[in-house]
Amino acid sequence: MAGEVTHEAIMFLDGGKVIKEMLYSEFEAILDGVVGLTDLADKQGRAVFLQLDSDHSIVGAVFFLVDFDSGGGVPESWNIPLRQLIDQAKGSVRFGGSSVRIATSVNCPVALFRKQLWDPSEGQTAAEPNSWPATAAIIRAISSNSLGLVRGERPSTNEIDISGAAETSQYAAAPTAENSADIQNKYKERLQKLTTEHKLKQVALQSRYQERFSQQEAQFKEKMQAAAARLKNFKQIITAERERSKKLKLRLEEAAAQAAKSREQLEKTLSEKGGNVSEQQLAALRAEFDKQLKEQLEHQSMELEERLEMREAELNYRDETLADLRTSLSNLRREHQQLQSSGGDQLLQRMIEHEINFVALHPGIEQLAITITEMPDYLENPEAFVAAKCGVTVEEYQRWLAHYRLPTCRAVKPDGSFCGNSVDRVDDPGEFRAGGSDRCAEHLT
Numbered sequence: 001m002a003g004e005v006t007h008e009a010i011m012f013l014d015g016g017k018v019i020k021e022m023l024y025s026e027f028e029a030i031l032d033g034v035v036g037l038t039d040l041a042d043k044q045g046r047a048v049f050l051q052l053d054s055d056h057s058i059v060g061a062v063f064f065l066v067d068f069d070s071g072g073g074v075p076e077s078w079n080i081p082l083r084q085l086i087d088q089a090k091g092s093v094r095f096g097g098s099s100v101r102i103a104t105s106v107n108c109p110v111a112l113f114r115k116q117l118w119d120p121s122e123g124q125t126a127a128e129p130n131s132w133p134a135t136a137a138i139i140r141a142i143s144s145n146s147l148g149l150v151r152g153e154r155p156s157t158n159e160i161d162i163s164g165a166a167e168t169s170q171y172a173a174a175p176t177a178e179n180s181a182d183i184q185n186k187y188k189e190r191l192q193k194l195t196t197e198h199k200l201k202q203v204a205l206q207s208r209y210q211e212r213f214s215q216q217e218a219q220f221k222e223k224m225q226a227a228a229a230r231l232k233n234f235k236q237i238i239t240a241e242r243e244r245s246k247k248l249k250l251r252l253e254e255a256a257a258q259a260a261k262s263r264e265q266l267e268k269t270l271s272e273k274g275g276n277v278s279e280q281q282l283a284a285l286r287a288e289f290d291k292q293l294k295e296q297l298e299h300q301s302m303e304l305e306e307r308l309e310m311r312e313a314e315l316n317y318r319d320e321t322l323a324d325l326r327t328s329l330s331n332l333r334r335e336h337q338q339l340q341s342s343g344g345d346q347l348l349q350r351m352i353e354h355e356i357n358f359v360a361l362h363p364g365i366e367q368l369a370i371t372i373t374e375m376p377d378y379l380e381n382p383e384a385f386v387a388a389k390c391g392v393t394v395e396e397y398q399r400w401l402a403h404y405r406l407p408t409c410r411a412v413k414p415d416g417s418f419c420g421n422s423v424d425r426v427d428d429p430g431e432f433r434a435g436g437s438d439r440c441a442e443h444l445t
Contacts, residue, residue, distance in 0.1 A: 005059050007052040007149050011141060012045050016133030018141040024049070026197070034201045036072030043068055046118055048138060049082040056142055056151060057098040060086035063105075063118050063134075080116055085109060095129045148186035191359055191367070198358070220332050227325050234318045241311050245304060252300050259293045362386045363404050364397070364429040390429040400432040411443035419443055 008024035020037070029035055037045075044067050051060040062082045066074055088109040089101040106121070108114040120134035129135050263286075358370040360378070365386060370378050378385045387397035403410075403426065409419035421440040426432045436444065 004053055005051045006054045007050075007056075009050045009052065009147060009149075010047055011050065011138060012040070012047045013134050013137060014046070016137050018137045021141060021146055023147060029197075029201060031074050031078065033073055034204055035197070037068060038072040040068045041072040042070050046134075048120075048134075049086075050138070050142075051083075051086060052142070052149070054151065056145070056149060058095055058100045058138075058142070059098075060089065060101040060103075061095065061138075062086060062103045063120055065116055065118055080113055081110075085113065093129050095135060097130075145186075148183075148190040150183070191361070195360065216332050216335070220329060223325060223328065227321060230321065231318060234314055237314065238311055241307060245307065248300065248304050252297065252304075255296065255300070256293075259289075259296075263289060360386075363401060364390050364427075387429070392429050396432070396434070397429050399434050399438075400426070400429040403432060403438045408438075409440035409443055410438040411440070 010022050010024055010027040011018050012020040020039075030037060044065055047064055047066055049062040049064065050058060053059050062080075062085050064080050064082065066078060068074060085103040085108070086101050089103050090107070090109055092099045092101050094100070095102065103109060103117060104119045104121075105114055105117040106119050108117050120132050121129070124132050130139065358372075358375065360368045360370060360382070362368055362382070368386065368389060374385070383397065384394050387394045390397060392400070407423050407425035409421040409423055411419040413419060419440060419442070421442070423438060423440050426437045431437075
């Protein structure tokens, strides 16, 4: 239906030339940081967002600026609402033979984004948009259809309404064999390009998550090594303090034994002198001696208790440190599990939401459509997945694949070598019969 948006594309321009074209979904992958445009690294690109109808006529256009970093990526702060600017554009111009809603730095419907747009008419004296170098280059690029956009395509179906197009478009005539082959080749090229880009995106995403996990793992190992060193130091300190405590206890016991011995000697001396010392003097000497001994024992006991309390505080600090490290380890493991379980699925889900279909090319089934639920099975064993889709076992598919790649007779001669005569290739794995399809006329009986 003319005027209804069926395609969205991005074109990058340099002066009066289109230097790069892509679908809008590919540009979204660049915005998400999955891939980058290395040829535009550290540059400011002049681009145009185009909305086209089924006849490849331009419906809307936004001429915007985008800055690229050293890796060809777009900063996360870039947030121009391209579709909304077209929806809110006031008035229209004749552009490429149709009436186009256009947003530039001159007539931006939202003043906030005016500085992020550019004007294709800047420096031009002609009033007709089709004569501006930038717009003329865009019209030529759309006419060449390098993106392989299908003419007459509807948003909700892949079928082309030939009867309706016959009344409204000059392209409604039945396609010739040459045109059909050309369209088929463009589809195949586009499919191969999308398949390659999808694989590159997967590799880039896996590499990014692996790098993040390696960094977290390295940080955790560094923390664990530091904690192990502190723990070893604590153990050495505790061992040394225990040895000192033992020595203090021995000294205390020796002091007590020495005091007892001295007391015995003093009492013996006093008893030998007998009448020279009164009972009151003897009691006073004993009290003084007991007081000094008690003070000495209390002082040594207090010193020992203080050291033990200090060691207990150090042990409590060590336990708290170990608890913090265990918590950090648990958080890192949980984050890693979340990255592994959700990273790839979220990317695939976003691609599905943007109506990107997964198609793989394999012998025996030219275009294999894969749903998001089937993607893990396919990635785990593509050959088994294809064999199941063809209705054969993996062994049967492998035998057919060998025949498909080299259609020769596999009969064994008396000398142990293969026959090797050419045979007709069977293109369908389900129709291949080992021992029959891979035998020449001479060995078929």
